[in-house]
Amino acid sequence: MSKMLRVDMTTLKVSMEDSPPEYERLGGRSLIARILNQEVPPTCHPLGKHNKMIFAPGLFAGSRFPSSGRLSIGFKSPMTQGIKESNVGGTAGEKLGRLGIKAIILEGQPADTKLHLIKINTEGVSILPANALAGLNNRDTVTKLKEAHGKDTTVISISNPGEMRMLLATIADTDTEGRPTRHAARGGPGAVMGSKRIKAIVIDDSGTKPVKAKDGEAFRNLVKEYANFVTESKGAQAYKVQGTMGGLTFLSERTTSLPTRNFTAGSFEGARAIGHRKKVEEMKTQGSRWGVACMPGCLVCCSNIICDENGNYITSGLEYESVAMLGANLGIDDIYAIANMDALADNYGIDNIELGVTLGIAVDAGLLEFGDSARAIELIHEIGKGTTLGRILGQGTAITAKVFGISRVPVVKGQGVPAHEPRAENVTGVTYCTSAMGADHTAGLNLERKASSTEAIEASRQAQINVAIVDSLGLCVNSFIDPGFPMERITALVNAVCGLNLSYADLQDMGKAMLKEERAFNLKAGFAPGADRLPEFFKEEPLPPNNFVFDVPDGEIDSFWDF
């Protein structure tokens, strides 16, 4: 991976340059942090011509290492007004790696509103007209583009909400079965791609070969070691059986941190109906499948394909976050209704997490009642079609709350709180406060509730540093950090792939440096530490059933950055 591809949407010209040597150890999220700090004015309008959008696979992309194909998408977020890296599984990351592309940088903005398409293959890069795809949803877009460019191409696309620059618009990436079910979702990536007037990116890697590790023998041994780990790890094996949905009952019953009915409880009486292992086994007998890989070569396979009671396909990749936020948080205990909502969100390109938080607020606004999945589905169509009401909801939680005069709003830096209640998971709560990303569980998750603030801060810090490393390599958190593959062995892998001789401490230093670069962007964008706060209701309203409140003091929150 040694090429940087620049696409200037003002002039509609592309250029390819060698990646500069100072980017050698940067990839994915860390490369994004560097480029955004170097090239984007932190106070620019996120939907204007000065913002840039960077697609960067991780350092391992294109190698044969399992689960190393996550794609990081970076930009100044129109939702948080800060730096953003949103990453996604699917097939694009690996193909960009094999094509030797370290980053695609989308710059500028066309003067008119016509849509464009970027096509990338071994012959080069081209910008093609795509106005004929205007208004199409993701499935129709992918169908048309695969017809035109080949069924094995990867398609990255936005749907109508992205074209309309809604803040909960995602960027979809086709999965291993060619469907647009994997999404870089958080912080408005679809809106920024829409603002660049790019409908889709088509990637064809035919004719390429896997990227070779610098130390082939060490690499092969580490692949074996990792494969053994996955086979033996209970955590990894559990993912294969019921994926991330296992979190539903665990969080509802053990940690009591499952957001329920617009964050008014941490346990949901319907959790077993939508996430218990028995339910999963029943669904398997009707045609649903678990143990599905979202990226080529994944060994953990935590994804799924969901069919209805008659075995008809509904959706793929129905993850914990989606079921929690569209189910428990809306008081909905019908897993098929939730699957239908997920399918709609995939097709319209809508962030499920932000959608669930927003629809929770819609209850306060009198637009929806808890448990009413039919009405929830109507509201998703309003968003997807961009009606006047849909445009409001399509801006996500913070804006919807403003428009309807609601002051109990579960957001940090304008981004909706995901499906880990910070009152019950105070480590994750510290992550929500301090991450430059806003409320983001993928920035540093830890299900525990620590006894002391100092412990919570330290645990969040360590989690954020490890995620920083993994996100820069293109690895998947669920394949490495969560099942517990040792960070020291990931270090060995970096050395094998890149021909380096780093210690884990070195890697941690790189992670720390990246976190500080992200924060530096936000400080320059106008954020002071006072922005690193949870909404007051998390500190004041006890969370049933254990009546936890988030009680890490503000001053200690600010000490997070003392490293």
Add this chain to the structure above:
Amino acid sequence: MSKMLRVDMTTLKVSMEDSPPEYERLGGRSLIARILNQEVPPTCHPLGKHNKMIFAPGLFAGSRFPSSGRLSIGFKSPMTQGIKESNVGGTAGEKLGRLGIKAIILEGQPADTKLHLIKINTEGVSILPANALAGLNNRDTVTKLKEAHGKDTTVISISNPGEMRMLLATIADTDTEGRPTRHAARGGPGAVMGSKRIKAIVIDDSGTKPVKAKDGEAFRNLVKEYANFVTESKGAQAYKVQGTMGGLTFLSERTTSLPTRNFTAGSFEGARAIGHRKKVEEMKTQGSRWGVACMPGCLVCCSNIICDENGNYITSGLEYESVAMLGANLGIDDIYAIANMDALADNYGIDNIELGVTLGIAVDAGLLEFGDSARAIELIHEIGKGTTLGRILGQGTAITAKVFGISRVPVVKGQGVPAHEPRAENVTGVTYCTSAMGADHTAGLNLERKASSTEAIEASRQAQINVAIVDSLGLCVNSFIDPGFPMERITALVNAVCGLNLSYADLQDMGKAMLKEERAFNLKAGFAPGADRLPEFFKEEPLPPNNFVFDVPDGEIDSFWDF
């Protein structure tokens, strides 16, 4: 003035306490800055129970000094997320002064949505039910309350947009003729009052006497001196002839800083039709009047009463800002249409400045065409009635732009830019950037375009300090600063009224300290200097006809606070 009145809307209890000695030299805006810093958590939700709303007349309130009855209303703004003081003429400030009330502090929030009324007279304070007034506009509210409580009472009220917590909802104060035409408008005061569930405050000062100056003789001499100044000052006399509307042609033709057609030009070909002296003289022959006092005892009398061509009353207080933002900025050159828009905005309680900026954005959103006053009036009704579209527009410029995916947005800290183009008035531009209030011309206006950034910074600083002083005394900028009454003579007046022996330098120090207190609140609320910026288009798009851009560098902007 020595009493602080606290109204706890959680418990529906009131209390009256003596003003503490450390507040002796504080009044209006400076008292607000102190109390908000001491009592309101800077990161609280502005529409939640932790925000407080403070009504504070200036240090001179209730004295017989002319134009000293402006009322400052302070709160954490739901529009800017920072500290806010919004001040208003009318009759409330003087009456509170005569009643000996230095501040009313509204605290807490009821658990239910029922509306309340606060009644203040010499017998004390009471909270009365007011749910029967729900949804009423300002005129009907005032009519009913005057019927119930006496025709000479002052009524402070919100209308439906305030009840719905729209960010452009004002707080109306009845004028010298008893009409609700004076508004504390900027930054969402009506939304905060609505969040406290207070529909109105009725003030009855019967039985009170003017506040006596400590040094009666010096005070009487200064009143005479000021009266002579007003008689002799050309600036003050010009206000009497055509009020602030004289600004229309001056800004359009001389400074070229009149926002025109959504900030795409600084001159409007229709300026003479809506603001030239000849037009004003013609309107006077048809029944309109200029030289009207908005506050009791004002000598400058820059306000007006506008009648249509048949002499029928349309509105009062049709000021420069309203005509500029609802006229020039929307390409509307029909003064009667503008007067009708102003009348609607008064009655619905809508900030005319924010309305004009928002409707400019509505053109970009395809909701309106420039020059179409009939459609603009329809949209004002949508806001006033709170339709789905109206709720969007009712949140003002920044939110409307987000909902419609627009990236060219004339706001600073979320507040719409008023009718002084920062590209042509770079001093005012510096004020927009640096004021803790967001884009606010009343925070420190200067119509010049300075040759150097250093001069622009210094001129804005001096203007902001002087306004800080005047806003703390309850004086009117148009009666003192703009016609040029010497600040040294205002100092003498402070000494006479309060029995002090301050120099102008002392007063400046108090103004500086207040500005820094306001900024301290914002820094704690989460703002870093990067928030002190104009939107990029002001720096990049040349402003016709003189092709000015705003070119004060960011680093120099930040040097504003080096005092």
